[in-house]
Amino acid sequence: MATEIDPGYVKGWSRLAASRDALADWGKSAHAWQQALDALPKTKLSPAERQQKDQYTACLRAANARSNQKIVPLSVNEKAGKFPWQIATDMLPELRKAGRERVSSSAWVIASAYEDFNNGVEMMKGMKKTPHPGTPGAFVYHGNLEGLTHLSNGLMRDDRVFHINQANWISMYNQQVYFEVTARKAWDSEGLETVKELAQKRLKENGWDDVRPALAVTVRAWIMRAALEGGLREQPQAGVEYYRRALDLVEWGRVIWKDVPKSSRGAIFQHSFLIGVRSLYLKMFMSAYTTDPGLNSKFPLEQLKEEAEDLLKETDIALKTRDNEPVDPGFISSFIAYPGGLGHAMLGFYHVQSARYTSDPVERMLSFVKAAGEYTSASSKYPEDDELRAWYLNCTMDCVRNAGVPIDNFLMVAFGLRDTVPKMQKIWAISELALGGRDQKIQANLDKADELMKLVADKTLRLEDPVPL
Numbered sequence: 324m325a326t327e328i329d330p331g332y333v334k335g336w337s338r339l340a341a342s343r344d345a346l347a348d349w350g351k352s353a354h355a356w357q358q359a360l361d362a363l364p365k366t367k368l369s370p371a372e373r374q375q376k377d378q379y380t381a382c383l384r385a386a387n388a389r390s391n392q393k394i395v396p397l398s399v400n401e402k403a404g405k406f407p408w409q410i411a412t413d414m415l416p417e418l419r420k421a422g423r424e425r426v427s428s429s430a431w432v433i434a435s436a437y438e439d440f441n442n443g444v445e446m447m448k449g450m451k452k453t454p455h456p457g458t459p460g461a462f463v464y465h466g467n468l469e470g471l472t473h474l475s476n477g478l479m480r481d482d483r484v485f486h487i488n489q490a491n492w493i494s495m496y497n498q499q500v501y502f503e504v505t506a507r508k509a510w511d512s513e514g515l516e517t518v519k520e521l522a523q524k525r526l527k528e529n530g531w532d533d534v535r536p537a538l539a540v541t542v543r544a545w546i547m548r549a550a551l552e553g554g555l556r557e558q559p560q561a562g563v564e565y566y567r568r569a570l571d572l573v574e575w576g577r578v579i580w581k582d583v584p585k586s587s588r589g590a591i592f593q594h595s596f597l598i599g600v601r602s603l604y605l606k607m608f609m610s611a612y613t614t615d616p617g618l619n620s621k622f623p624l625e626q627l628k629e630e631a632e633d634l635l636k637e638t639d640i641a642l643k644t645r646d647n648e649p650v651d652p653g654f655i656s657s658f659i660a661y662p663g664g665l666g667h668a669m670l671g672f673y674h675v676q677s678a679r680y681t682s683d684p685v686e687r688m689l690s691f692v693k694a695a696g697e698y699t700s701a702s703s704k705y706p707e708d709d710e711l712r713a714w715y716l717n718c719t720m721d722c723v724r725n726a727g728v729p730i731d732n733f734l735m736v737a738f739g740l741r742d743t744v745p746k747m748q749k750i751w752a753i754s755e756l757a758l759g760g761r762d763q764k765i766q767a768n769l770d771k772a773d774e775l776m777k778l779v780a781d782k783t784l785r786l787e788d789p790v791p792l
Contacts, residue, residue, distance in 0.1 A: 360376065408437030408484055410749070411433045412438075429708050435657070437484050439474075443469075443477060447499045470499045479657070482550070507536040507540045522537070522538055531588065535589040542591050545566070545572075559611040560614065566603055567604060569600050594637070601633065660704045664702070667700040671694045671697035673694075691723075702716045713744055720768040724771075725792070729789060
């Protein structure tokens, strides 16, 4: 390593720091940025050196700030009961016996997501680090080069599977990324346009066998970085940046290499992969909006709407152009049905926000009506035993109440919600949504429906009367 040969090599330290930034290894990143600063002259700095000092100082502050951020575990107490993926995995033998009539179950989706995600974690655990026989102080890594593939596939199938259940998870993950990036000569700190340029150059020089795995590791590392930033460190703005980078590279590659067979260009340029990344990006964009809400948000509502509409177009295309390649029972849900539900749910969110920021009562009512329609469409894309079916029906009821539509409409949605809640609880009794008050909010709307039915029964209200707020 250049910094070991020459500890005063400024660019060596800055490059090492940038690579640690890419791994979200903030402690080592801060150390390397400090070393880069220390290697600069203390006096009589040239204009270029002053610019370097300002840049390194800013990067050091950012790395220190992130290393001090609390890490939010994306898992719940295992003593509370089984996780959805555990319950779903237990259900699979019975579902397979039932055949086609039980294909519609969220168990297929979350169990498949867990299988992929867990395979990735097991590969991380299997990484071995041994002393280099010919270089004192150096190490050799031995492991599986498919860890990032399985982790990112699990997230795209159903990101609710993302959980951390051991203290050294992050260090194992960083080691896995370093191993794959090094082995595949992937791009760990370069920007999007640089990656595009270098990938085309390497393709001409070395061919697809060299470029395909390098691009795959680069994109999948960005996906995982986005998930870690947005979820683990609660920095959705950074999550949006990395998902957008991955999405842009996939879209670009699908265009310039549209006639290259899958076997050459790889899985990251398949349509299902594009939909998976776009879905993750859209969720993170909404999350980022909630940190800066309003009409002047850095994450504009109109862009959210456009992204949701683009996702719906992609799912329509995927449905119409599906080939006969055999897939597992959860695949269609993960990459067509669920993304369609997400697209409608994000349009529902858009209309709810529009209602909140208008002063016109008619526009407000119409926005809530539109939102109710989108949330109803969203719920229909999920199986009856998925918590999101119940949750989006609950969102529909909220919108119906705010729109002031007839009580009859409110009660019709309540009937559907009441029917799906027990089915949801079989798998999704424990989830992040549940921990966020899902069941209490659902019960509040069902209690309101019971109250309204009593008022209609004793003729205090009529079914055609608007739902009272």
